[in-house]
Amino acid sequence: MMKSPNGSIKNGILKNDSVTPLLLKNKENSIRDEDEKKKEKEPASPKVSITKLWRYSSKFDLFLIILGSLVAIITGLGFPFMSIVIGNISGGFINVTRLKNDPTGLIKLNNESWVPFETTYSMDTFSHDVHKNCLEYVYIGTIVLVAAFLQVTCFLVSGENNSHRMRRKFFRALLRQDISCNLERIKEGTGDKVALLLQMLGQFFGGFVIAFRYDWKLTLIMMSLSPFMIICGAFMAKLMATTAAKEAEKYAKAGAIAEEALTSIRTVVAFNGVSRECERYDKALEAGKKDGIIKG
Numbered sequence: 001m002m003k004s005p006n007g008s009i010k011n012g013i014l015k016n017d018s019v020t021p022l023l024l025k026n027k028e029n030s031i032r033d034e035d036e037k038k039k040e041k042e043p044a045s046p047k048v049s050i051t052k053l054w055r056y057s058s059k060f061d062l063f064l065i066i067l068g069s070l071v072a073i074i075t076g077l078g079f080p081f082m083s084i085v086i087g088n089i090s091g092g093f094i095n096v097t098r099l100k101n102d103p104t105g106l107i108k109l110n111n112e113s114w115v116p117f118e119t120t121y122s123m124d125t126f127s128h129d130v131h132k133n134c135l136e137y138v139y140i141g142t143i144v145l146v147a148a149f150l151q152v153t154c155f156l157v158s159g160e161n162n163s164h165r166m167r168r169k170f171f172r173a174l175l176r177q178d179i180s181c182n183l184e185r186i187k188e189g190t191g192d193k194v195a196l197l198l199q200m201l202g203q204f205f206g207g208f209v210i211a212f213r214y215d216w217k218l219t220l221i222m223m224s225l226s227p228f229m230i231i232c233g234a235f236m237a238k239l240m241a242t243t244a245a246k247e248a249e250k251y252a253k254a255g256a257i258a259e260e261a262l263t264s265i266r267t268v269v270a271f272n273g274v275s276r277e278c279e280r281y282d283k284a285l286e287a288g289k290k291d292g293i294i295k296g
Contacts, residue, residue: 060161
């Protein structure tokens with residue numbers, strides 16, 4: 001074993017407790033400086049409309065998109081109709097409760113006449129209404145299930161086909177860039193999220209139409225709460241978007257630390273810096289974990 005003023009060499013491995021932290025710290029600072037320079041040099045990605053994302057789609061893919069859009073609207077309309085059926089079932093239980101508690105109570109008919117409640121409603125009527133509403137709920141649920149399956153399948157298949165064609169175009173043009181992340185974003189933007197957007201739009205407008213059809217006065221009263229719901233939804237969306245961006249940035253730093261350590265594994269082992277690199281990686285993951293908990 002050979003000793004030196006700064007450390008020792010044993011079994012071919014240099015152990016230098018005074019030099020190792022300084023070298024690793026300098027390397028960490030240089031990596032941070034390079035990341036900051038890359039961020040300054042990289043221009044912002046240009047934004048394109050969703051129609052341009054489908055310019056590589058075939059006629060079959062466009063057919064799937066149209067079909068998926070139609071069934072997505074049907075899926076959205078199914079939920080307001082389900083609420084009507086549930087309301088009818090609830091009304092039936094209210095009527096049968098009134099029939100048991102106050103059967104002789106008077107009820108006003110459409111012709112302005114008053115009659116006992118038991119003459120207009122019976123247990124047979126209750127059983128018939130409940131069976132009818134349950135069957136309607138099953139029918140609507142089956143339609144919604146099939147429509148939801150079709151909408152997701154159509155948009156996922158068209159998105160995968162579109163992404164595959166873009167990859168072929170990139171390879172043919174020999175573009176030297178990281179295309180995996182970009183194409184994943186494109187696939188997300190042209191996939192089932194579009195179907196989910198159309199479903200929610202159909203559910204939103206369909207719910208308003210049905211609500212105004214049944215009781216427009218009560219609907220106007222409930223609409224007074226819409227601004228508060230919009231503000232809460234915008235706040236949650238902003239919070240999720242911010243935390244998701246922070247989470248991705250911190251996990252990217254953790255990935256850079258792992259990549260740097262693995263590519264220079266001989267240097268790290270030679271200077272006995274394995275434990276230090278593991279600590280750096282764990283700290284980066286812990287920072288991203290906090291943002292992930294907030295987002296969840």
